[in-house]
Structures are given as C-alpha cells and as structure tokens.
Amino acid sequence: MVPLVHGATYFDRLVSCLVQMRPGDLVMFTDWRGDPDQRLDEHGLEVTTALSEAAGRGVVVKGLVWRSHLDKLSFSEQQNRHLGEEIEAAGGECLLDMRVRPGASHHQKFVVLRHLDRPELDVAFVGGIDLCHSRRDDARHEGDPQKQPMAAVYGERPPWHDIQLMVHGPAVADVEATFRERWEDPAPLSRNPVNVLSERLRHDTRTAGPLPTQQPDPGPRGSANIQLTRTYGNRHPGYPFAPEGERSVARAYTKAVRRAERIIYVEDQYLWNSEIVAPFAEALRSRPSLHLIAVIPHYPDQDGRLSMPPNLVGRQAALNTLYDAAPDRVAVYGVENPAGTPVYVHAKVCVVDDVWASVGSDNINRRSWTHDSELACAVVDDARDTREPHMLDRFGHGARAFARSLRLELGREHLDLDDDTDLIDPSRAFEAFAASAARLQAWHDAGAVGDRPPGRLRPYRRPHLTRRTLAWATPLYRVVYDPDGRPLRMRYARRF
Numbered sequence: 001m002v003p004l005v006h007g008a009t010y011f012d013r014l015v016s017c018l019v020q021m022r023p024g025d026l027v028m029f030t031d032w033r034g035d036p037d038q039r040l041d042e043h044g045l046e047v048t049t050a051l052s053e054a055a056g057r058g059v060v061v062k063g064l065v066w067r068s069h070l071d072k073l074s075f076s077e078q079q080n081r082h083l084g085e086e087i088e089a090a091g092g093e094c095l096l097d098m099r100v101r102p103g104a105s106h107h108q109k110f111v112v113l114r115h116l117d118r119p120e121l122d123v124a125f126v127g128g129i130d131l132c133h134s135r136r137d138d139a140r141h142e143g144d145p146q147k148q149p150m151a152a153v154y155g156e157r158p159p160w161h162d163i164q165l166m167v168h169g170p171a172v173a174d175v176e177a178t179f180r181e182r183w184e185d186p187a188p189l190s191r192n193p194v195n196v197l198s199e200r201l202r203h204d205t206r207t208a209g210p211l212p213t214q215q216p217d218p219g220p221r222g223s224a225n226i227q228l229t230r231t232y233g234n235r236h237p238g239y240p241f242a243p244e245g246e247r248s249v250a251r252a253y254t255k256a257v258r259r260a261e262r263i264i265y266v267e268d269q270y271l272w273n274s275e276i277v278a279p280f281a282e283a284l285r286s287r288p289s290l291h292l293i294a295v296i297p298h299y300p301d302q303d304g305r306l307s308m309p310p311n312l313v314g315r316q317a318a319l320n321t322l323y324d325a326a327p328d329r330v331a332v333y334g335v336e337n338p339a340g341t342p343v344y345v346h347a348k349v350c351v352v353d354d355v356w357a358s359v360g361s362d363n364i365n366r367r368s369w370t371h372d373s374e375l376a377c378a379v380v381d382d383a384r385d386t387r388e389p390h391m392l393d394r395f396g397h398g399a400r401a402f403a404r405s406l407r408l409e410l411g412r413e414h415l416d417l418d419d420d421t422d423l424i425d426p427s428r429a430f431e432a433f434a435a436s437a438a439r440l441q442a443w444h445d446a447g448a449v450g451d452r453p454p455g456r457l458r459p460y461r462r463p464h465l466t467r468r469t470l471a472w473a474t475p476l477y478r479v480v481y482d483p484d485g486r487p488l489r490m491r492y493a494r495r496f
Contacts, residue, residue, distance in 0.1 A: 001224040001379060002166040003359065003406050005413070007135035007144070010125065010164040011040040017113055017123055018050050023058025024116040026212055027051065027092075028179040030064045030108045030375075032361075034083040035132040038146055047131045048083060052090030060212055061092030064182055066106040083131075093209050097182065098190040100373065101233035101485055107372040109164075109361050112176045114215055122218040124175040126377050127164030128269075128348045128361050134160050139413055141337035141456075150344065151303035159343040161267075161335060165359050165377050169221035174228050176214060178375060181241040183208050223383040224402050227252070231362060231374035233485030244487050249362045250369035250496035252378050254279045256356045261287055262392040263354070263426035265407050266294040267347040271332075272314030272365035272482055274321040275494065281325035291329045291430045292322065295414065296460060298334030298342040309473035310481045312463040314365060319462050331430060333437050333457040335414060340448070343456070348376070351407040353392040354399035356380055359406075369496065371485030379403065387424050416454035433457065 004010040021027065029051075036048035055061040065083060087094040097106055110126045129135050133148040143157025150158045167175065189207075229252045234245040257264060257279045264280065271277070271294055284290055300311035322330045335343040350364075351357045360376020362368040381402035384390065390399050404424070411423045415436045422432040436455035443453055465473065478484075484491055 001168070001222055001226065001377075001381075001402060003409065004125070004127075004164045004166055005162075005409065006138045007129050007160065007162055007164075008138040010127070010129050010162075010166075011136055013166060014111060014125060015040050015045060015050060017121075018054055020121060021054055021057070021059045021113060021115065025059045026114040026116075027054055027059055027061045027111070028063070028114075028176060028183075029111040029131070030106065030179065030182070031083075031130050031132070032066050032105060032107045032109060033130045033132040034063075034065050035146070036083045036086050038132050039136065040131075048086040051087050051092060055087065055090040055092035061087060061090075061094075062179075062183065062211060063087060063092065063094035064097045064106065064179070065094060066097060066100075095183075095189060095208060099182075099185055099187045099235070099239075101235050101371060103371075103480065103483060104233050104235075104367075104485065105372050106182075107361050107368070108178070108375040110175055110179075110375055112172060112179060114172070114176065116215070119215065119218045122168070122172045122215075124167040124172045125164050126167055126175060126361075126375060127162070127359055128346055129162045129164045134158055134344075135162060137161070141335075141341075141343050143341075150301045151299055153299050153303065153342055154301075154344055155341045159337045159341055160346060161343050162346045163267075163349060163359055167226065167377065168218065169226075170217040170219075171226040171228065171377070173214070173217040174226075175375070178228065178230065180211060180214065181239075182373075183211060185239060187237060187239075224379050224381045227378045229358070229360070229362075229376045229378050231369060231372060231485075233371045233373075234487045245370070245485060247370060247486070247496040249360070249374055249376055250276075252358065252376075253350065253364075253369075254496065256350070256352045256358075256378075257283050259393065259395065260290055260352045261394050262289055262291070263352075263407075263429065264290065264292045265349070265351040265410075266292070266364065267345060267349040267410065268294065268296055268364045269346050269348065270315065270363045270365040270368075271296050272318050272363075274317040276364060276366055276369060277318045277321050281321050284322070284326035284329060290326070291426055292326070292331070293430060293433055294330075294332045295345055295347075295410075295457070296332060296334060297345045298336070298458070298460065301344060309465060309469050310477040312465055313470065313473050313477040314482050316463045316465055318364075323462075329430075331434055331437075332460040332462075333414075333433065334460045335456050336458060337456065338452070340444075349406070349410070351403050353397075354385065354404040354407060355393055355397045357403040357406055366482045366484055371483050387420075389425055392426065414455070414457050416456065
C-alpha cells in the first residue's frame with residue numbers, strides 16, 4: 001500500500017506499470033471524466049496512447065466512463081465519448097455508463113492491472129484522481145498546463161492537490177470485483193431516448209463484451225488490512241449487487257469517527273451538510289481531548305452568480321455545526337502555492353487517531369455518501385508506529401504505520417516542514433497548523449512585505465450567506481448539488 005500524493009506521482013507510476021503489460025494481461029479502469037489527450041508524463045504520453053498501445057500489444061483493455069452531461073454545463077460528455085472511441089479503435093472496449101439514479105454520476109476513479117502469469121505485478125490504483133485535464137500537478141503546485149475551466153481565482157494553470165493509493169495483494173481482486181459487477185450490470189447503459197438515438201446513429205457499442213475469467217487473488221503483500229467501502233444510490237431497477245444501493249462509505253466513516261479520541265484529520269473537496277458532519281460534531285462534544293483539522297479549497301471550482309451560492313450552502317451549515325460543537329478544537333484551512341494562488345483541494349482523505357485511514361473518490365457530503373457511485377480504501381495497518389505518543393485511542397489499538405505516515409506526509413507538505421517533530425502529537429500538530437496559518441495570514445494582511453513565511457495554509461473564512469440568498473440557493477443545493485440517494489425509509493430515519 002503506497003500513497004501517491006499528487007497527480008504527477010500517480011501518472012508516472014501508472015505509466016511504469018502499463019508498459020510492463022503483455023498479451024493476455026488485463027487492464028480495467030473507471031473514470032468520472034476522461035480526456036484522451038491528457039499527458040501522463042513529461043515525455044507527452046497521452047492517456048489514449050498509453051491505453052491504445054497496450055491494447056495493440058494484445059493486452060485486454062476494458063473501461064467504464066460516466067456518460068456525463070452536456071459540455072455546456074461544464075461537464076465532459078464529448079471528452080468521455082472520444083476517449084472511448086479511440087480506445088475501441090485500437091481493439092479495447094470502453095463503455096459510456098449512465099446506469100445511475102437520475103442526476104447521479106459514476107464517480108469512481110480506479111485502475112486495475114492483472115497479469116496472466118505474473119500475479120506479483122498485479123496492482124490497483126484507487127482514489128480521487130481522474131485521467132483528465134488539471135490533474136497532473138506536483139508538490140510545487142504550479143498547475144497542469146492542460147487545464148480545465150475553473151473559477152478565475154485559480155489562475156491560468158489551476159493548482160491541484162489530490163491523492164491516489166497504489167494497492168497490492170488480495171485487495172486488488174476486490175477492486176476488480178467492483179469493476180466486474182458494474183461491467184456485468186444487465187441494465188441498459190442509458191435510458192435517455194436522446195442518448196439512445198444518438199448512439200444508434202453513431203453505431204456506438206451499447207452492450208458489454210465478455211471479460212476474461214477472473215484470476216486467483218494475488219498473494220498477501222505488506223502489513224496493511226484494506227476494506228473497500230462503496231456508495232451506490234437507490235436506483236430503479238436496483239443494481240444486482242446492491243438492490244437498494246450501498247452506503248458502506250457512510251457507515252465506515254460514522255463508525256470510525258465515533259471512536260475518535262485525539263485527532264481527526266480531513267482533506268476534502270466539499271465538507272458539506274450538517275447531517276453528514278453530525279457524527280464528527282457528536283464525537284467532538286463527547287471527547288474533550290479530540291481535535292479536528294480540515295483542509296479544503298478556499299473557493300469553489302466554479303464562480304458563477306448562480307453556481308457559487310449553492311456550493312456554499314452545505315459548507316456553511318456543516319462548518320457551523322462543527323464549530324458549535326467545539327469552537328476551540330476545530331480548525332479549517334485552505335491551501336495556496338508559494339506564489340499565493342489558491343490550490344484546489346480535490347483529495348478525499350480521513351485519518352482517525354492514526355489508526356484508521358480512508359482514501360478514495362468519496363467526498364464528505366450527502367451526494368457521495370448516498371447518491372453517486374464511489375469507491376474508497378479503508379486501511380488499518382498491522383504495523384505499529386512506536387513514536388510517542390504511540391497510543392491515541394481509548395481502545396488500545398495504538399498508532400499504525402500507514403495512517404500516521406499519511407497524516408505526517410500531508411502535514412509536512414502543507415507546513416513546509418522537513419521533519420515530523422511538531423506533528424506526531426495531535427495537540428502539538430493542531431497548534432503547529434494554527435501557528436503556521438496565522439503567520440501566513442498576518443503576512444498577507446500586512447501587504448505581503450518581506451520574506452514570505454513557510455507554510456501553505458491560511459485559515460478558511462466561513463461563508464455567511466444572506467437569508468435572501470439562502471432562500472433560493474438552498475432548494476437548488478438540496479435537489480441538484482447534494483441530493484439524497486437513500487431509500488425513503490432511511491431518509492426519514494436518518495440512517496445509512
């Protein structure tokens with residue numbers, strides 16, 4: 001289990017694995033958005049070239065990409081269709097998959113590589129990084145030259161912070177099983193009559209071809225125990241593998257957060273909805289020793305007069321709930337690069353007491369926990385980290401190597417630190433984050449005169465929407481931006 005922080009790190013590792021694949025090996029991938037011309041490395045290798053070359057060598061290439069909505073709505077219908085067309089021209093198969101609830105999306109982003117006679121090379125990449133524009137950034141956060149349209153505040157090359165996991169061992173087969181379940185779903189790829197007609201006119205593939213027989217699970221590798229958690233909405237007709245949907249992402253978060261004792265560390269694109277953050281607030285109220293650090297985008301990715309307020313409705317409610325629970329033990333930050341440009345935080349990370357960690361495609365909002373398809377890895381490592389304090393939780397589990405190392409790696413980057421001295425203890429980490437962000441904010445407030453202090457975080461300024469704005473933005477937020485995909489009885493019971 002290796003965390004690949006930043007798109008450039010992930011893409012480089014993905015390319016190095018793809019070039020090793022031989023005839024008869026199998027590539028399976030899913031995407032929310034896929035741009036055929038996205039460059040994966042410094043040599044200009046594009047997504048479609050990497051996958052098409054693999055197919056040309058006799059590798060079996062299968063892909064599922066969300067069909068998406070119209071490009072004029074800032075989605076990616078044309079890009080996703082072109083990616084599929086180019087892969088199929090090379091002998092692979094890539095389907096545009098709209099088998100979701102109305103208004104939902106397939107948001108899973110993973111790649112599985114299985115090797116016919118070399119199971120030791122089997123690997124899966126799971127997380128929040130799409131094979132598309134804007135994702136190939138690195139720790140310098142200078143942005144991907146191949147950008148996608150974003151709010152003007154992010155500049156010409158929007159900086160992007162993200163993470164993907166590189167998974168080995170038996171869990172690779174579990175990720176493959178998720179792909180196979182979706183691939184073999186007998187429901188039509190789309191029920192929209194306009195889509196169906198256009199597909200027939202273009203002679204698009206509308207049924208999934210056979211997959212090779214699944215190989216035995218790879219052998220154990222490393223010390224991490226991995227549980228896949230997922231979300232599927234309550235679709236009609238239901239998924240064969242989840243007749244009323246699935247909400248194991250929500251259940252895993254709720255269980256882990258309610259056991260928190262010392263620290264919850266979160267990086268998230270949204271952090272929306274008072275109901276969704278209620279378990280966090282409950283834990284903060286009941287545990288006076290617990291601190292919450294959250295790293296989120298300073299600004300939404302879209303800045304239109306109609307699109308921005310609904311983006312802020314859920315966040316305002318969520319942050320109010322958290323701060324009301326423990327005003328002195330909640331700290332929320334946004335990231336900027338050394339040039340002062342905001343960094344868009346797209347990572348989906350949670351670490352609880354350095355024991356449990358989750359990385360995936362899921363955000364902390366109602367849509368990700370109930371409505372769209374999502375996939376995450378919840379990790380508890382057998383290997384312990386014995387640095388003091390080595391016991392953060394009240395259950396005697398002790399700090400684990402993966403969870404603690406991930407939290408420290410992210411903290412070092414955000415604070416521009418060379419070592420972990422100020423970050424291992426949760427209370428000291430909370431203070432270190434606060435002090436670093438306060439210094440950078442003071443430097444900005446003073447006119448950015450003199451040397452810029454180290455660190456990339458500034459305190460997040462909570463939105464305060466007027467009653468008039470809330471009156472029109474809240475219904476739009478609830479219905480379109482953050483809908484509920486649970487069965488009605490679960491909604492009324494407020495259960496997942």
